[in-house]
Amino acid sequence: MPTILVNGVLSNHRGSFADATPGQWNLRLRKAYSAFLAAHLYSVNYPFTPISWVTSLQAGRLIDQILGATLIIGAALLHWHIASISHPLPVTWSFGAGSQPFVLLEEGRGSDERRLFTWKPRYYWVLALTESVLLAAAWIEPQSLVSRSIVVVIVGVSWIVGLPAAPRAFRLRPLANIDAVRTGVISWERLANVLGR
DSSP, rough: OOOETTEEEEEEEOOOOOTTTOOOHHHHHHHHHHHHHHHHHHHOOOSOOEEEEEEEOHHHHHIIIIHHHHHHOOOOOHHHHHHHTSOEEEEEEOSTTTTOOOOOTTOOTTTTTEEEEEEEETHHHHHHHHEEEHHHHHSSTTTSSHHHHHHHHHHHHHHHHHHSSSSSHHHHHHHHHHHHHHHHHHHHHHHHHHOOO
């Protein structure tokens, strides 16, 4: 199989440039579309309260206010990182005492790390268009079980694929990094409630 140089990267060529590094224009388009998807995800099933959807416990509302906002805002931010992936990225999970999932992707990590799959840049548009269709379906009846399930799956996939693509500092402290955004959103919601909107 011949090896060719594509955008400065050696790759095996099978008659397609599907695994080639995306160009700058493509990356910009991905990032713009990821912002649209993130906004749509945030608004389609608002507020994101997965614990309250499953249980009717009063404590579930408090957990949802803290955890739900963090998960949905984090997923929205991670859309940007998924759109920025320009090379194949191993998505791994670390096991063992003291290990942190998704945070150490460097070589030589040891046997306590398992590769779940390899994310390739060519997957982005398939994922983005699939997510667009699913969000459109969820928008039709936002409080239905199907709609809520769609949002939970999209949030989960966003965290699984996006966290390894995020910068190391973000991976080490994902909850701390979006705390300011979450606080701002909660403050905005309370202000809107006070103003009667």
